[in-house]
Amino acid sequence: VKTSQPRASTFVLGALALILGGxxxxxxxxxxxxxxxxxxxxxxxxxGPRAILGLRWARAFTLERAAPxxxxxxxxxFLAGWLVVLxxxxxxxxxRQEPEPILMFGAQPALRVNxxxxxxxxxxxxxxxxxxxxxxxxxxxxxxxxxxxDQLGAGDWQARVRRAQQAGLSPLEAGSVQLALQRxxxxxxxxxxxxxxxxxxxxxxxxxxxxxxLAEAFLLPAPR
Amino acid sequence: VLATTAIAGLLAVAAQVGTLQVSAGPxxxxxxxxxxxxxxxxxGLPLAAAPFFRSVRVVYQGQAIWAGLDxxxxxxxxxxxxxxxxxxxxSLAQWIANPVLMDVAGGPKLVTFxxxxxxxxxxxxxxxxLSGDAGLVLGRGYDVVLDLDQDGQLDPLEPIDGSLGAGFxxxxxxxxxxxxxxxEATYSGGTFLGQVVYYPTSIASxxxxxxxxxxxxxxxxxxxxxxxxxxxxxxxxxxMSHQNDxxxxxxxxxxxxxxxxxxxxxxxxxxxxxxxxxxVDPLNVAWIGHSRGGEGVVRAWYRLSTGxxxxxxxxxxxxxxxxxxxxxxxxxxxxxxxQDRPFCLLYGAADSDVQGAPSTGSKPFAFYERxxxxxxxxxxxxxxxxxxxxxxxxxxxxxPSLIGEAQxxxxxxxxxxxxxxxxxxxxxxxxxxxxxxxxxxxxxxxLPGVVxxxxxxxxxxxxxxxxxxxxxxxxxxxxxGGSVTFSVVNLVEGDSKDEDGSFDFFANVPLNGMTRRxxxxxxxTQRAAVFDVPPGAxxxxxxxxxxxxxxxxxxxxxxxxxxxxTRHPHTDQLASALSMAVTLRDGAGASxxxxxxxxxxxxxxxxxxxxxxxxGWANEFCTVRVPLxxxxxxxxxxxxxxxxxxxxxxxxxxxxAPGRIGLDxxxxxxx
Numbered sequence: 001v002k003t004s005q006p007r008a009s010t011f012v013l014g015a016l017a018l019i020l021g022g023x024x025x026x027x028x029x030x031x032x033x034x035x036x037x038x039x040x041x042x043x044x045x046x047x048g049p050r051a052i053l054g055l056r057w058a059r060a061f062t063l064e065r066a067a068p069x070x071x072x073x074x075x076x077x078f079l080a081g082w083l084v085v086l087x088x089x090x091x092x093x094x095x096r097q098e099p100e101p102i103l104m105f106g107a108q109p110a111l112r113v114n115x116x117x118x119x120x121x122x123x124x125x126x127x128x129x130x131x132x133x134x135x136x137x138x139x140x141x142x143x144x145x146x147x148x149x150d151q152l153g154a155g156d157w158q159a160r161v162r163r164a165q166q167a168g169l170s171p172l173e174a175g176s177v178q179l180a181l182q183r184x185x186x187x188x189x190x191x192x193x194x195x196x197x198x199x200x201x202x203x204x205x206x207x208x209x210x211x212x213x214l215a216e217a218f219l220l221p222a223p224r
Numbered sequence: 225v226l227a228t229t230a231i232a233g234l235l236a237v238a239a240q241v242g243t244l245q246v247s248a249g250p251x252x253x254x255x256x257x258x259x260x261x262x263x264x265x266x267x268g269l270p271l272a273a274a275p276f277f278r279s280v281r282v283v284y285q286g287q288a289i290w291a292g293l294d295x296x297x298x299x300x301x302x303x304x305x306x307x308x309x310x311x312x313x314x315s316l317a318q319w320i321a322n323p324v325l326m327d328v329a330g331g332p333k334l335v336t337f338x339x340x341x342x343x344x345x346x347x348x349x350x351x352x353x354l355s356g357d358a359g360l361v362l363g364r365g366y367d368v369v370l371d372l373d374q375d376g377q378l379d380p381l382e383p384i385d386g387s388l389g390a391g392f393x394x395x396x397x398x399x400x401x402x403x404x405x406x407x408e409a410t411y412s413g414g415t416f417l418g419q420v421v422y423y424p425t426s427i428a429s430x431x432x433x434x435x436x437x438x439x440x441x442x443x444x445x446x447x448x449x450x451x452x453x454x455x456x457x458x459x460x461x462x463x464m465s466h467q468n469d470x471x472x473x474x475x476x477x478x479x480x481x482x483x484x485x486x487x488x489x490x491x492x493x494x495x496x497x498x499x500x501x502x503x504v505d506p507l508n509v510a511w512i513g514h515s516r517g518g519e520g521v522v523r524a525w526y527r528l529s530t531g532x533x534x535x536x537x538x539x540x541x542x543x544x545x546x547x548x549x550x551x552x553x554x555x556x557x558x559x560x561x562x563q564d565r566p567f568c569l570l571y572g573a574a575d576s577d578v579q580g581a582p583s584t585g586s587k588p589f590a591f592y593e594r595x596x597x598x599x600x601x602x603x604x605x606x607x608x609x610x611x612x613x614x615x616x617x618x619x620x621x622x623x624p625s626l627i628g629e630a631q632x633x634x635x636x637x638x639x640x641x642x643x644x645x646x647x648x649x650x651x652x653x654x655x656x657x658x659x660x661x662x663x664x665x666x667x668x669x670x671l672p673g674v675v676x677x678x679x680x681x682x683x684x685x686x687x688x689x690x691x692x693x694x695x696x697x698x699x700x701x702x703x704x705g706g707s708v709t710f711s712v713v714n715l716v717e718g719d720s721k722d723e724d725g726s727f728d729f730f731a732n733v734p735l736n737g738m739t740r741r742x743x744x745x746x747x748x749t750q751r752a753a754v755f756d757v758p759p760g761a762x763x764x765x766x767x768x769x770x771x772x773x774x775x776x777x778x779x780x781x782x783x784x785x786x787x788x789x790t791r792h793p794h795t796d797q798l799a800s801a802l803s804m805a806v807t808l809r810d811g812a813g814a815s816x817x818x819x820x821x822x823x824x825x826x827x828x829x830x831x832x833x834x835x836x837x838x839x840g841w842a843n844e845f846c847t848v849r850v851p852l853x854x855x856x857x858x859x860x861x862x863x864x865x866x867x868x869x870x871x872x873x874x875x876x877x878x879x880x881a882p883g884r885i886g887l888d889x890x891x892x893x894x895x
Contacts, residue, residue: 071472095443097515097552097577097609098585100471112471115443148554150473194415213445213615217467220412223495 049164050092050101050143055172056121057085057203058136059184067193069127071102071109071149078127082136083188083200084180085207090120092143099146104164106139107157109149113200114211121207123200137177142169266291266368266385267392270346271822275857277342278822280660281653282363282395284668285356289349289392291368293383296341296859306372307332310349313365313390323378325369329354332371341858356394359403360430360460362645363653365390393653398638399669402459408450409496413487416480418467420446421488421496422453424460427503434508434544434648435489438465439481439524440613441515441550448615449514455637461644462504464488470516474554477520481511482533489537506538508648510545512640514612515578518551522591523560545647547640549612550578552586558747561594564683566647568600568658570636572607573830573841576622580842581835582722582736584743589842592679593720593740593750598686600658601679602639603844605830607632623832623841631671638667659849661824663801677827677844679785682893687783690767690870690890693717693751702890706768712755712874712885713763720750720888728836729792729884737790737829737843738886752888756794759882762875767890769867774811776852777864781893782806784872785847789884790829790840797882801825805878806848808855811866816855819878824848826885843886849893 059082066077092101093116103110103124111125128135144160190196201218204211268279270290277292295302310329314322325332329350338344349368358364367386369378378384385391404424412418424430436456438449446465453463466484469476492500513521527533529540546562549570553560569592571580578586592601608621611632619629639657646654656665662676681687691702699715700708720740722733729736734754741748757763776782788795788802803825807817824846832841856862870890875881 070469070476073475097442097550099554100442109472115471117443148473149471150475151554197415213447217412217418217446218415220410220418222413223409223411223491224497 047145049145049160049167049169050089051169052141052143053087053089053120055084055086055141055176055180056207057183058177058180059083059188060133060181061188061190061196061199063190063192063196065192067196069108069111071111073150073153080129081125081127083184083196083203084124084126085203086122086124086141088116088120088122088143090116090118093117093120093122099148101143101145102147102149102160103142104144104157104160105141106135107154107161109157110141113197114204114208114214116208118210119208123203123207125196125200136172136181137174138171140164140169140171262381262383263387264383264385266293266370266383267349267366268292273819273822275342275818275854277346278851278854280392280656280665281390282393282656282665285354285394285396286352288351289354289394290346291349291385292342292346293337293370294342294857295337295339295345296857298337301337301372302339303337304372305334305336305374306370307374308335308347308349309369309371310354311367311369313367313386316387319378319384319387325371325376325378328366343858354394356396362398362402362459362641362651363390363393363395365393365653367391389652395653397668398641399634399667401455404458404460406454406457407496407499408454411495412467413491416467416469417484417487418446419484419488420450420453420465421500422450422457422463422465423496423500424457427462427499430460430503432505432508433460433462433503434510434644435504435506436461436463436510436512436644436648437481437485437488437521438463439477439511439513439517439520440465440468440470441513441517442470444468444470444514444517444613445615448613451614451633452637452640456641456644459641459645461648462500468517468520470520474516474519474523474552474560477513477516478523478527479533481513481517481520481524482528482535485509485511486535486537507542508544509538509542510547510644510648511543512547512549513551514549515609516552518548518588519554519560519591521546522548522551522562523555525562525565526559529563545643547643548588548591549636550575550609551588551591552578553588553590553742554586556747557590557594557742557745560591562591562597562599563595564597565595566598567592567595568602568639568643570612570639571601571603572609572611572621572632573603573605573844574607574621574623574626574832575609577609577620580739582727582739583725583835584723587739587742589740590742590745590748590750593748596684598658598683599679599681600643601677602635602662603677604632604635605675605827612636622834623830625673625675625831627671627674631674634669635667635674635676638669661846661848663825663827663846664822675827675830677787677846678824679845679847680849681783681847681889681891687891687893688773690769690773690892692889692891693753694749702767704770704773706770706773708765708767710755710765711763712757712765715753715755715765717753718751720752726836727790727834727840727842728838729789735886736792737787737840739842752886754789754884754886757874757881757883757885759794759797760875761881762873762877764871764873765887766869766871768869773892774867775865776808776867776892778895779852779892780895781849781851782808782870782891783847783849783893784890785845785888786826787843787845787886788826788829789886790843791836791838792884794882794884795829795840796838798880799828800880801827802880802883802885803878804880805873806850807871807873808852808862808867809869809871810863811868812863814861814863816860816862817873817878818850818854820848820850821878823850845886845888852892
């Protein structure tokens with residue numbers, strides 16, 4: 001006997017249309033599962049900072065109520081930032097339980113919404129201080145060494161940025177950022193964290209459809 | 225008149241010996257029994273060697289169950305006859321109210337007592353026809369009675385196995401679904417509050433049911449534990465699996481375990497249309513977590529118990545049981561511990577993600593070492609990381625003899641059902657899943673050749689330490705202060721860690737293969753001893769019992785744990801499970817020796833390669849638990865009130881050689 005509540009799909013599509021509205025340039029869906037990739041799934045263990053392959057989509061947002069920076073242990077929150085879709089080497093995106101590469105934006109971790117496996121498309125929330133609209137052009141966006149975000153402090157983040165700079169990583173090329181912002185469309189005004197993560201989940205459905213279960217968990221209806 | 229006289233004579237004999245109160249099995253804990261009834265362990269299984277019979281709590285439907293009586297405890301019964309009954313389990317009050325015996329195993333058996341102890345006094349109670357169907361209860365209980373005067377009722381002083389709880393239970397296959405149809409619902413209470421709940425469809429008629437919460441791992445989904453969720457729900461549990469915030473780490477995972485449990489218990493009026501309202505017991509919750517969610521549930525317990533998280537809809541005492549599966553160990557040991565909660569660790573030796581390697585990665589065994597409550601461990605060879613969920617994808621496995629996802633699920637569902645039944649429903653028969661070694665007691669759907677190491681230890685305060693190597697660093701003194709003598713060689717006591725990056729054996733890392741402590745964590749303090757038994761040799765390790773430990777008559781069991789040292793030449797030469805024997809010696813010099821083979825074998829480390837050039841993965845401790853009364857069974861003249869020494873015997877004639885052996889936690893267990 002299955003007493004299913006209405007699943008997310010209807011709700012999702014309506015919500016996404018309202019929240020995102022912008023122009024998507026979604027990739028063709030990939031259907032292979034992790035075990036089709038061969039091997040036993042351990043994946044490489046990169047030790048140095050790695051550049052991302054590109055920014056595919058970006059859209060600024062503001063929130064009416066602050067959202068917690070879930071990847072920082074200091075309890076900080078944010079009111080603005082960018083929703084982005086970036087491309088990374090898919091072998092760096094294989095979910096692991098042991099420490100993974102940390103996606104960083106400037107001297108703080110990005111709020112990574114999905115792993116990007118196997119698509120290589122990572123959806124992330126990049127918090128920034130309102131008024132620093134140029135941050136997306138100026139800050140480093142990169143995959144830092146494997147670590148556990150909620151165990152790191154301010155000094156650790158600064159050190160990771162320094163190591164990335166020493167490794168020769170640089171901010172994204174301005175033209176690609178501009179193009180991604182054009183794809184994203186006009187800035188988004190959202191009420192709160194829940195709407196923000198739902199918007200991000202919609203992007204996961206479009207850009208990394210193999211992670212559908214992860215995305216739909218943010219899009220479930222309230223109990224009834 | 226003659227009959228009456230005969231009966232009176234029998235009862236007089238029974239009363240005269242007075243030792244009818246002696247209990248040789250797991251039911252010896254029946255302190256506080258109504259004095260009218262004589263609890264005595266009767267149900268069990270034959271053994272090929274001394275003590276020739278052992279009590280058990282569980283047999284599976286279709287398996288035979290026997291009764292045994294040590295007539296050396298009852299010499300007055302030798303030559304007499306009695307009728308042996310198997311009856312439906314009754315409580316003490318029910319027995320007192322109605323002592324009439326109604327046999328359910330094909331009629332009472334007429335038995336005649338012989339000299340010779342347990343070897344000569346074993347009787348088949350049932351060859352497998354007894355039903356294990358008890359509805360929603362896992363296992364159908366039965367009592368066993370020796371009707372000495374053959375009057376068809378239980379009289380004072382007649383031995384009964386089961387006056388307090390069942391004498392034994394017949395279980396259906398615990399990997400199979402229970403009797404209830406199940407329903408499920410998915411919903412969300414907000415960001416990282418997405419949940420699915422599995423529950424009995426007929427919950428409206430079931431009263432309060434216990435709650436089991438699943439917290440998934442990184443890159444996993446809350447929907448991937450439906451195989452266990454539906455299984456437990458079919459046995460009457462309410463199971464909630466939630467979205468888990470694992471990407472930042474295990475601190476955030478712990479937060480989502482805490483908040484999702486709170487949300488669920490606070491919104492029962494609306495979840496699943498309100499079907500659960502009034503039917504979920506907020507004081508009876510189990511937390512089970514996988515990988516990052518595994519450490520998450522342990523950390524969640526610590527935060528709840530220390531007031532770091534104040535729940536609105538439950539309390540620390542609500543958490544009956546904490547169970548990580550293949551957990552990571554990101555957090556300091558003194559802040560990520562299950563403390564006094566009942567605890568179980570499930571883990572696979574073929575895990576290629578949370579590998580438990582001799583380097584800086586996670587060390588899942590550390591959670592077992594830190595736990596102070598009743599704890600158990602099931603370490604399965606050939607099981608990969610991902611087989612604890614049902615989400616498919618890579619197995620994250622490496623090594624030979626992989627058992628596959630389906631078999632892993634059989635074992636996972638069996639053990640979790642048994643453990644939840646034990647800790648959440650007080651199903652005492654399920655203790656067999658904790659206390660008996662996998663080598664001699666497995667779920668019935670276990671495939672041939674599956675190997676697992678099992679460990680267990682009661683809660684602090686329920687045992688006395690003879691030696692746990694945590695104090696008294698001298699090789700000649702035990703933790704309890706007694707002297708230690710030995711003929712084993714290369715004896716070393718040390719930290720239970722191997723952080724040299726290799727499982728290969730080098731003499732300068734004597735505790736090679738020990739992965740019981742989180743790397744670099746000074747709050748993990750586990751220690752152990754290691755030694756060699758040379759090829760062809762017999763060797764011993766003997767512990768003196770100090771005065772405070774010598775009275776073992778009221779103790780339940782001797783317990784210790786052994787492992788084989790991975791990639792050591794002796795282990796490679798033995799190339800099999802290891803067996804050994806134990807001798808107890810009393811103050812008068814009398815001794816009793818038992819082979820431990822019937823109780824447990826010590827697994828050969830999993831034949832996995834990596835981290836060096838040899839073959840063999842982490843050392844696998846196996847708990848060996850033997851009832852102390854077995855040493856005095858069959859008339860052996862050992863004074864259990866004055867045991868002076870415990871000698872662990874290796875090599876011929878009763879054990880294996882050669883061996884590289886790790887030893888820890890030599891304990892005397894209380895009832």
